[in-house]
Amino acid sequence: xxxxxxxxxxxxxxxxxGVCVFIFTxxxxxxxxxxxxxxxxxxxxAELAVKRAELGxxxxxxxxLLRYMRDVFLRFxxxxxxxxxxxxxxxxxxxxxxxxLVGFVSIALxxxxxxxxxIKAAVNQNGWxxxxxxxxxxxxxxxxxxxxxxxxxILFALKLGILPASGIVQWTGYILPWxxxxxxxxxxxxxxxxxxxxxxxxxxxxxxARAKGVSEHDVIYKHALPNALIPVVAIxxxxxxxxxxxxxxIETVFSIPGLGTYLVNAxxxxxxxxxxxxxxxxxxxxxxVMLLVDLIYAFVDPKIKAQYMSQSGRRHRHGRRGYHGHxxxxxxxxxxx
Numbered sequence: 001x002x003x004x005x006x007x008x009x010x011x012x013x014x015x016x017x018g019v020c021v022f023i024f025t026x027x028x029x030x031x032x033x034x035x036x037x038x039x040x041x042x043x044x045x046a047e048l049a050v051k052r053a054e055l056g057x058x059x060x061x062x063x064x065l066l067r068y069m070r071d072v073f074l075r076f077x078x079x080x081x082x083x084x085x086x087x088x089x090x091x092x093x094x095x096x097x098x099x100x101l102v103g104f105v106s107i108a109l110x111x112x113x114x115x116x117x118x119i120k121a122a123v124n125q126n127g128w129x130x131x132x133x134x135x136x137x138x139x140x141x142x143x144x145x146x147x148x149x150x151x152x153x154i155l156f157a158l159k160l161g162i163l164p165a166s167g168i169v170q171w172t173g174y175i176l177p178w179x180x181x182x183x184x185x186x187x188x189x190x191x192x193x194x195x196x197x198x199x200x201x202x203x204x205x206x207x208x209a210r211a212k213g214v215s216e217h218d219v220i221y222k223h224a225l226p227n228a229l230i231p232v233v234a235i236x237x238x239x240x241x242x243x244x245x246x247x248x249x250i251e252t253v254f255s256i257p258g259l260g261t262y263l264v265n266a267x268x269x270x271x272x273x274x275x276x277x278x279x280x281x282x283x284x285x286x287x288x289v290m291l292l293v294d295l296i297y298a299f300v301d302p303k304i305k306a307q308y309m310s311q312s313g314r315r316h317r318h319g320r321r322g323y324h325g326h327x328x329x330x331x332x333x334x335x336x337x
Contacts, residue, residue, distance in 0.1 A: 037083075082270075120133065122198045141187050233293065237289060
């Protein structure tokens with residue numbers, strides 16, 4: 001199992017480096033003069049030349065790329081904003097708690113509602129609970145998050161007036177973003193839970209448990225559910241990583257001062273260092289979440305455990321055979337001598 005964890009951790013290095021090179025290259029070839037963006041359209045050519053030299057814009061592509069990677073990975077410095085001059089690292093640190101709060105609560109709501117809904121639908125296959133679950137799943141997958149967010153604002157903020165339309169002055173400002181962002185994940189988890197439960201319920205060991213007189217509650221929650229949740233872990237992890245991407249739109253709709261709003265404003269204002277820093281940070285977060293999902297999946301899936309345990313066992317036996325083989329050769333040499 002240690003080899004599996006080490007292998008997954010090492011895979012993060014080329015992925016993050018590749019994203020860094022990719023996003024820097026895109027920003028490098030984007031048209032526009034950063035010096036003119038900073039100094040404004042009325043700046044003299046001499047001032048622009050001095051600013052380009054100060055920012056290192058006259059250096060070759062490879063020099064700028066290596067300098068950027070050194071600052072990011074060795075100094076944890078994403079640079080400064082062209083518009084405000086504030087360090088991007090400080091802005092990310094100040095904004096990321098709001099983005100994480102929206103994301104983690106949304107995935108928690110998806111798990112707490114989606115998995116029981118899928119289990120209920122599987123146990124009552126073709127019944128009213130199953131039909132309601134499938135209707136919710138189809139709606140959740142089909143409805144765009146930004147459209148759902150706008151509909152929630154119209155209903156709860158404008159029509160009923162019980163929740164704020166935007167901002168997070170009070171904790172109630174998070175309710176509509178949580179609902180809008182969790183609905184798609186809820187639908188995906190409900191569908192996957194239903195599918196997994198139906199497959200497990202038809203297994204031979206479930207039939208044997210029922211034949212032995214085990215109660216239906218124990219059959220479902222002690223025998224079927226642990227095995228059915230194995231593929232659900234992967235879906236939940238991918239949804240958590242996707243929620244951080246979806247929060248870019250949701251934060252903009254609800255005017256939440258998180259990382260998503262920071263990124264959208266930077267794109268609108270051509271603030272290239274902010275775009276690079278936000279995208280790279282989101283890529284690192286996404287990779288870390290998927291690594292965590294892989295590790296959890298490895299611990300809950302007995303197939304992966306058995307695979308790596310058998311590999312380590314074969315290496316151990318091979319090592320012992322090699323040791324005894326060398327011992328036999330030494331004894332034969334001594335006998336011949």
